[in-house]
Amino acid sequence: MAIDALGQLLAKGHHYSFNDTPDPDTAEGLQRLREIWEQVREQFMDRWVQKHPATRPWAWWKLDAPELRRRSDGEPHPFDDPGYCAEDKRVKAEYPQGIDMLATSYGLPRYSDTDHVDGVYETEYDYLERLGLLAGSERQTTESTHRRS
Secondary structure, eight states, X not given: OOHHHHHHHHXXXXXXXXXXXXXXXXXXXXXXXXXXXXXXXXXHHHHHHHHSTTOOOHHHHHHTOSSOOOBSSSSOOGGGOHHHHHHHHHHHHHOTTSOOTTOEETTXXXXXXXXXXXXXXXXXXXXXXXXXXXXXXXXXXXXXXXXXX
């Protein structure tokens, strides 16, 4: 497996069928991704936090994030909307290999209908701070940038 392709998958979720990285949209691929992430997580995260403080790579959001990011605009999260969830069930019944409307990317809904497309969500910094997940070095590096008035 090419390191560059694997790095792109872990960092950004970019999977291409022409390389041999696991496809995270299949059960087998997701399991393989979990195995790889277990092996490289600590080293990958150490480098990530140094280069991109107060953010997390795609693999962390996919495999380690304890919860979804919250909406900050006062509206309900689409996954808490019974109508949205009913539409997801309808779409899955009609197109079993189709879109998963409850899929996420970076802790956010990957697909949104028109009612939710303009939703405003907490930033990665706010999410990590709220859950106490910022490392001390991240807090020092980013505190002045993200300080609220």
